[in-house]
Amino acid sequence: MNTEFLEALRDLEKEKGITVDVLLEAIEAALLSAYKRNFGSLQNAKVHIDRETGDCKVYAQRNVVETMEDPRLEISLAEAQAVDPRYEIGDVVETEVTPRNFGRIAAQTAKQVVVQRIREAERNIIYEEFANREGDIINGVVQRIENKNVFIELGKTEAILTPSEQMPGETYHQGERIKAYIVEVKKTTKGPQIFVSRTHPGLLKRLFELEVPELQEGVVELKSVAREAGYRSKIAVYSRDENVDPVGACVGPKGMRVQTIVNELRGEKIDIIKWDADSSKYVASSLSPAKVVAVEIWEDEKVARVIVPDYQLSLAIGKEGQNARLAAKLTGWKIDIKSESQMAELYPDYQDLFDEEFVE
Template sequence: MNIELITILDEIEKEKGIPKEVILDAVETSLVSAYKKNFPQDREAVEIDINKENGTVQVLTKKIVVEKVANPSTEIDLEQARLLKSDKVELGEEISLEITPEEFGRIAAQTAKQVIVQKIREAERKAVYERYIDKVRDIVTGVVQRQEYYNYIIDLGKAEAILPPNEQVSSESYRKGSRAKFYVVEVKKTSKGPRIVLSRTHPDLLKRLFELEIPEIHEGLVEIKQIAREAGKRSKIAVTSRDDMVDSIGSCIGDRGARIKSIMTELQEEKIDIIKWNEDDKIFIANALNPAKVLFVQLFEKEKKALVVVNDQQLSLSIGKEGQNARLAAKLTGWKIDIKSESQYKQENNIDKNVDLSKMS
């Protein structure tokens, strides 16, 4: 090794931000191990010294100056010590001796190269981790790079991330080169570098998209209260206004539906119902069943159950395809919802068919 090593380390410090001393310390530690491995017959305790000016390497051992040597690995007699070091050496003094083997230069060069590569890799992994750990529970944009078994590898520009099967939307197509927004679920340190896990199914992906696309939400004028999502199919999002002058639902829809269409396009046309939140659970449950119109809501607080009555013609709409509308409404409100038609409810409770149920609530 020579001055080139120091020059290389100076460049690495500038480009990668790794202090030269950090690499030199690591190289010295590795060279001690390399020396012991390549020269096992030498039982002396050794140190490595790298000249920080010219890059030269010395293998050093320390010995105590004694009158009569009992242990050659740790002791040296006075006559030899003075011959090798100085006439001023005294008994009991610890001296440092160079024992660099002739062939150690090649070993040192190989070891230094390995350590430098390792330190650069560690620094790059650390930079990736620090960059993306702050992105957890946030949105990133990525490009589908390839498929590995059931996982998709997503290129984030500065790093690769993984989209596992349980975070994929079954109805979505992840073609190579396609670009999309992803929710960052986890960033975890591993022996192979940071593992960044993404999601397209997480409810908070929808939340973050609304925060990005709707200025009133970003500014705090409109608040998202609850989200219920069946990814790729349909979602319900409950919003409320903190300003009487701001229409919470209108803000989310946008002029001619431009804002909500933008979000739906990002989610590959997932249907989104924007629901007006209300602190009155009866009103909130009725709103949550949108687009169906509710006649009457009865609450059973102890069981956290709600009986909802709708016009006969609205029954299938309120339940939804395969029960989806009712299921999402229940998830959104936190209430178990039982939906009955007007005629069924009146028959079961012996109520005259001409009674207006909407006035009962």
């Protein structure tokens, strides 16, 4: 090793962010292992690389003792003081024992260590980059599909879309560009593993934030998301500016904003609900597209009884209860849906129960 080698390490420091000292310490440790393996595993040794010249030397280390028992590990006080009178018992005497052909081994070992450290550094950089992006969207290209796992290329690394995080009925093709939500980033010995999802409610939230400037600016706030991936979703939005319609902002001119998201989610239906501090109005809106006649609220139990016209009952409940289920997820309320005729059977004077609970 020489000064050119040190210059190369300094260039690496600038390019990869790995300090020269860290690389040299790693090389010294690797060289020590190589020396013990090839020349003298029974003695204490130390490898030192000169930080100015790059010269590499091996030193045997022996403890100064009164009476020497093992000459490979110890040196008598008299012998040590013959070298330097300042030595005392307990000091360590270093004697150079660099083998004649150690330079070749040093060069090979240094190359291996540097390559390994560069690889580790690049993995750490990738890990740090994506660990900070958990909860964000990635845009990548389908690289391959193995055992139903979809591997998405992200430049220097790849993300894994497992079967449980894939949308029902969605197919993927090599070379296809898709968006996904970063669920978790794990550090492993083979580098970072990035797990992504196409079903997570966060994907819908981030897609709207990307498409709707009012959400990015904070004028419109996305209060809640309920999603059954691949089928239907509901989002509740609120405007901090009374002059801005939050639903209209999310729908966009001629429905372009929401349609872009629907296309990305392969036709998933999206209901955009206006959030309201009035629980009865919020619950009523959450059952959109069904029309609601009245809502009765039990605040403590977070239970709401919703009355709908007879012809709207199936729409309010939805196919296999999907609309009601999503409304409950969106609002956090347990919702009991009754038709007007059902209420009339149970309570002949049911309309008197509501007073001001009627929803226009």
